[in-house]
Amino acid sequence: MTITRRLFTIASLGIVLGAALAAPAMAETKKIGVLIYNIGVDPWMNVAAKSLEADAKKLGYEITVTDGRNDVAQMNAAIDQFVIQGFNAIIVAPSDPDSLVGSVSKAIEAKIPVISYSMGLAPDANATAFVGSNEELIGREQAELAIKLLGGKGNVALMTGILGTSPQIGRSKGQHDGLKEAPGIKIVEEQANDWAHDKTVALIQDWLSKYPKGELNAVFAHGPELVAAAEYAKSQGRDEILFFAVDYPEDARRAIQEGTLTATVSQSPALLSELAVNAADKALRGETVDQKIIIKTPLVTKDNVEEMPADY
Structure with a gap:
């Protein structure tokens, strides 16, 4: 390689390296x-x-x-x-x-x-x-509607989500605070269903056996799993019970349309x-x-x- 050509190559390499150094760094992921x-x-x-x-x-x-x-x-x-x-x-x-x-x-x-x-x-x-x-508001919304539909009287049962979670704590407080406004309403059951389908069905089966027709007027839950309980109650001829859920999936919408679920809260x-x-x-x-x-x-x-x- 001639001296002239070698100098040209070195100069070209310098230009390439300079351009690379001058280029902006790749954006950090x-x-x-x-x-x-x-x-x-x-x-x-x-x-x-x-x-x-x-x-x-x-x-x-x-x-x-x-x-x-x-x-x-x-x-x-x-x-x-x-x-x-x-x-x-x-x-x-x-x-x-x-x-x-x-x-x-x-x-x-x-x-x-x-x-x-x-x-x-x-x-x-x-x-x-x-x-x-606002978890307390969710529970209170359920309670206020139940009081209105029950005329301020009746026995209600509460299914809670996983104990100790912030939704469970807030929704339970809202339900209790709201229901206190109606002295004629009594909470007869309060148990955790952990937002689980199988525990929800097991609870409603137990409660329907424990409370004959007319002795249980409404059931609340902290999630949409309550649809399963409402459907089971309907299959047993217990249409008199009102069911109040939280969250709004497609099956909850359908259950409200069919009259199986009374209400839910959209979140x-x-x-x-x-x-x-x-x-x-x-x-x-x-x-x-x-x-x-x-x-x-x-x-x-x-x-x-x-x-x-x-x-x-």
Whole structure:
């Protein structure tokens, strides 16, 4: 190779290297970690997980969804791993307000925004925001409608969700506070069904045996699994019992249309997911995020069911 050609080659290489050094670095991949205490607990959580994934991807985030399987140690470890692996934000639906406070606090200290999704965290977790519903209002909405339809008198039974979760605590308080307004209504049963279909059916079977026709006037639950209980009661000729659920899947809509379910409360997992991802994105961009982002939870009854498509 001649000296002239060698100098040209070196000069060309210098131009290439200079251009490479001057080029902007590849944008860092943005990652959101999602921890749900138990994805398999009911279809609502499955819809929530899929909605969170879709909404995060729309905003350019890679997303990792972890199922906590209702194991506190596993859930804390998952949050710790999100921090160690450099995730930009975390969205968490905890099993109860207190058990993840330590790991969430460490994430906040590491300057990682943490959004509490649907299930609340204790204040000392210092989470960036809570995106969810007014749980006490949900319970009170059920109670007020029941009082109206029962004329302020009767025996009612309550099925609660998983004990210790923020929805269970809030909805139970709302139901009790609301029913206190009608001294003629008596709570004769209150047991956990854990949002589970089999436990729900087992409870209604027990209660129908225990309370003959006319002695049980209404049943409340914290989730849509109550449709199964309402259908069973109808099959046993117990049409006199009113059933009040929470959440609005397609089978709840159909049951209201058919007159099997008296009412439910709409709490859209798709809307909550969109708001949670947007809150995480705003926090990462340095924008102000409201500490509480609460959605409306309208009652669905035979009077408005035709105007309201199911949430999932």
